[in-house]
Amino acid sequence: MLLVEQLVKRHGSRTVLDRVSFEARAGRVTAFLGPNGAGKSSTLRILLGLDCADGGSALVGGRPYRSLRNPLRTVGSMLDGSGAHRSRTARNHLAWVARSNDIPRRRIGEVLEQVGLADAARVRVGRYSLGMGQRLGLATALLGEPEALVLDEPVNGLDPEGIRWIRGLLRRHADAGGTVLLSSHLMGEVAGLADDLVVIADGRIVKAGTLAEVTVGYGSLEDAFFALTGGGNGVGQ
Ligand SMILES: Nc1ncnc2c1ncn2[C@@H]1O[C@H](COP(=O)(O)OP(=O)(O)OP(=O)(O)O)[C@@H](O)[C@H]1O
Structure with missing residues (x-):
């Protein structure tokens, strides 16, 4: 692959x-x-x-x-953490990525749930811990239901x-x-x-x-x- x-x-x-x-x-x-x-x-x-x-x-x-x-x-990827702007919330970041890649909006909630960030979806990324940033990076990688993951x-x-x-x-x-x-x-x-x-x-x-x-x-x-x-x-x- x-x-x-x-x-x-x-x-x-x-x-x-x-x-x-x-x-x-x-x-x-x-x-x-x-x-x-x-x-x-x-x-x-x-x-x-x-x-x-x-x-x-x-x-x-x-x-x-x-x-x-x-x-x-x-292919979903994660290099250097989440790649999200500090002023954005996780949900905003994922919505923006989904839009630019023609990914259905329903995936946003699904990946937030999958990586354990559903409760922090409306918190600004600048307030995330390192581990939460990694989880958001993974959520972004998983968003398009890709066959391959590169991390x-x-x-x-x-x-x-x-x-x-x-x-x-x-x-x-x-x-x-x-x-x-x-x-x-x-x-x-x-x-x-x-x-x-x-x-x-x-x-x-x-x-x-x-x-x-x-x-x-x-x-x-x-x-x-x-x-x-x-x-x-x-x-x-
Ligand atoms: N833009 C650049 N200009 C000059 N040298 C670079 C540049 N990018 C990477 N290098 C050099 O290329 C080599 C390989 O770097 P690379 O970041 O790919 O290593 P790595 O295996 O990912 O290491 P790490 O585990 O530290 O991230 C290093 O010696 C690095 O200094």
């Missing part, structure tokens, strides 16, 4: 993505794992049409994101109950045949959730496969991660 092939991205003379290739399949939760600065966000931004590649391709359901007619009905560090700011909740939500999405791609630099959250792993370090894919394939020969996912990434930063925080 999500296919990244030979992706190259440069900033000045620096190559931050070096022929990155991987696939996130339908019915699976795929974790995109790597230390800070490895190139996860850069890849996801290109996949979601927010940045241009210098080479290669990134396809959603066989097409570049920018060629999708109503993108939020194909950058989705558990940031969530408390243990929130982490458990998001795990369940993503699991159900994949079990219903959807595609989930999430990035993370935290081991613990991924070990209990992902079916497939893609490990990136210094802009290169160093390993991809099922959880069992990636961890074979190592005591734990954390051991595998350190060995594969050369002991990157920010791991296990």
